Amino acid sequence: MKATINPHSNNIDTEDNKPVIVIEHLHKRFGYKKVLNDFNLIVERNKNVVVLGKSGSGKSVLIKCIIGLLKPDSGNINVFGDNIPKLGEDELDQARAKIGFLFQSNALYDSMTIRENLEFPLKRHWVEIADDEVNRLVAESLENVGLAHTSGLMPSELSGGMLKRIALARTMILKPEVILYDEPTTGLDPVTSREIEDLIIALQKKYHTSSIIISHDMNCVKRTADVVVLLLDGKCYAQGSFEELQLSEDQNIKQFFE
Amino acid sequence: MSLILSTKKFLDETGNMARFVGRFFSAGIRPRYENKELLNQCFIIGYQSFPLVGLTSFIMGLVLTMQLRPSLVDYGVESQLPVMVGLAIVREIGPVITALIFAGKIGSSIGAELGSMKVTEQIDAMEVSGIKPFKYLVATRVLAATLMLPILTILGDAVALFGAYLGVNIKSVTSFSLFFLQVFKSLSYSDVLPAIFKTFFFGFAVGLVGCYKGFNSNKGTQGVGISANSAVVLSSVLIFIIDLLAVQLTEVLGLN
Ligand SMILES: Nc1ncnc2c1ncn2[C@@H]1O[C@H](COP(=O)(O)OP(=O)(O)OP(=O)(O)O)[C@@H](O)[C@H]1O
Ligand SMILES: [Mg+2]
Numbered sequence: 001m002k003a004t005i006n007p008h009s010n011n012i013d014t015e016d017n018k019p020v021i022v023i024e025h026l027h028k029r030f031g032y033k034k035v036l037n038d039f040n041l042i043v044e045r046n047k048n049v050v051v052l053g054k055s056g057s058g059k060s061v062l063i064k065c066i067i068g069l070l071k072p073d074s075g076n077i078n079v080f081g082d083n084i085p086k087l088g089e090d091e092l093d094q095a096r097a098k099i100g101f102l103f104q105s106n107a108l109y110d111s112m113t114i115r116e117n118l119e120f121p122l123k124r125h126w127v128e129i130a131d132d133e134v135n136r137l138v139a140e141s142l143e144n145v146g147l148a149h150t151s152g153l154m155p156s157e158l159s160g161g162m163l164k165r166i167a168l169a170r171t172m173i174l175k176p177e178v179i180l181y182d183e184p185t186t187g188l189d190p191v192t193s194r195e196i197e198d199l200i201i202a203l204q205k206k207y208h209t210s211s212i213i214i215s216h217d218m219n220c221v222k223r224t225a226d227v228v229v230l231l232l233d234g235k236c237y238a239q240g241s242f243e244e245l246q247l248s249e250d251q252n253i254k255q256f257f258e
Numbered sequence: 259m260s261l262i263l264s265t266k267k268f269l270d271e272t273g274n275m276a277r278f279v280g281r282f283f284s285a286g287i288r289p290r291y292e293n294k295e296l297l298n299q300c301f302i303i304g305y306q307s308f309p310l311v312g313l314t315s316f317i318m319g320l321v322l323t324m325q326l327r328p329s330l331v332d333y334g335v336e337s338q339l340p341v342m343v344g345l346a347i348v349r350e351i352g353p354v355i356t357a358l359i360f361a362g363k364i365g366s367s368i369g370a371e372l373g374s375m376k377v378t379e380q381i382d383a384m385e386v387s388g389i390k391p392f393k394y395l396v397a398t399r400v401l402a403a404t405l406m407l408p409i410l411t412i413l414g415d416a417v418a419l420f421g422a423y424l425g426v427n428i429k430s431v432t433s434f435s436l437f438f439l440q441v442f443k444s445l446s447y448s449d450v451l452p453a454i455f456k457t458f459f460f461g462f463a464v465g466l467v468g469c470y471k472g473f474n475s476n477k478g479t480q481g482v483g484i485s486a487n488s489a490v491v492l493s494s495v496l497i498f499i500i501d502l503l504a505v506q507l508t509e510v511l512g513l514n
Binding site: 064067069093096097099101103104105107108109110111120121170174 | 371374375378379380382383384385386387388389
């Protein structure tokens, strides 16, 4: 299988309001527990959608369905026109090349150096990629997160904040058009959180990506969100700008903003 | 009631494992092959296990000889000691001991490695970046275990025979060449080949069970420990079951 995308194509037409992700009637249950129950969402190009929700409300399940790690029981997830749950293995691989995923736990390969971690996804998606091109991309992505000096280290030698940045660099190295962030700032101190938020915003500007960000850190939400979505009882309970939701009188919404 | 439940659990597990084997074959056969990772795993699984296999085989050969001698002396056939020991090592004890040591070392390390990769979402991360974990992690390890155990067994047998040679020399004096001449003269192909052949299956079982347990590890550090542990237990039991089947089969085929 050969990927059809080109790492240099930053000439994405900046036609706003065009949806890149359309989720319709998504259902997912584990045993008797309905985690997603008729969830709907539209993500427009160049927009950051932040998903709010209590712990265990199914936020991670939602974005794992989008990338195809979990199969929903029913519903459609259109990403650039591909209906993810219906794709075959190879088509799913093609579609995933356009989607970046930042894991809640970073999920860096702990038996590999930072450099190998970054090279790993590269060597797969573009089979024909030349060595000096690999070097260039690795250097560029490490530079983006300001950790050029760590390339020879092992993940166990880095701090939590640094690991998050490396994970971000690995996510960005394929130049995805859509990025799914699973709690990018949880567990980090406020200063480091701010740095990660700045990075997310900067990379967003640089590469014109759209994203779904999962968070319950209100500072992060406020700074990064174009649209805020509240996930409650498996549904999209409320949707609007940060200010709109902040002013809401609804008890369920209010509790997040206190 | 609990009997029904545990029977159901056993059948579920067997079914899942059968599906796992199916996925191994379908993923392993389709290109692209992860040759570099396969070589890397052969190095880790084969080469790095040799010191341990060598040491245990050596001691086993030596001790076996020392234990057998008194009975043979009683029957007045002490001169047959090399033949007895050689047959025992090559036909049965060498392959089984090597496989059990292998299960303890490799089965647990594969189970723990894949288990912790599973719980820290590293396997998901591979999947997301377009690498088939089944190809990259499972197929390479199972294949490496299948190919390396027979080689380790042959080397282990050789070391064990050397241990036996020293064992013989503790109480009587035999020359190196005479000892091995005696051993090899008593061995036929039907002693050696089935014994080596079955170790491919031992290796396959160890690799597969390790990967299966790791892949299906539960969340948390406890889950990883349980996978590693049950990988060793199950693959050790499987080694004996395969051994039993192998001896039946050679009997039926008249290879004795
Ligand atoms: N693989 C799975 N098997 C069974 N249940 C699962 C699985 N994955 C998630 N769940 C359940 O689905 C629910 C939602 O989990 P999820 O991880 O999406 O929560 P979350 O909103 O991301 O919470 P957090 O903020 O703590 O990360 C939980 O109750 C969890 O127990
Ligand atoms: Mg989560």
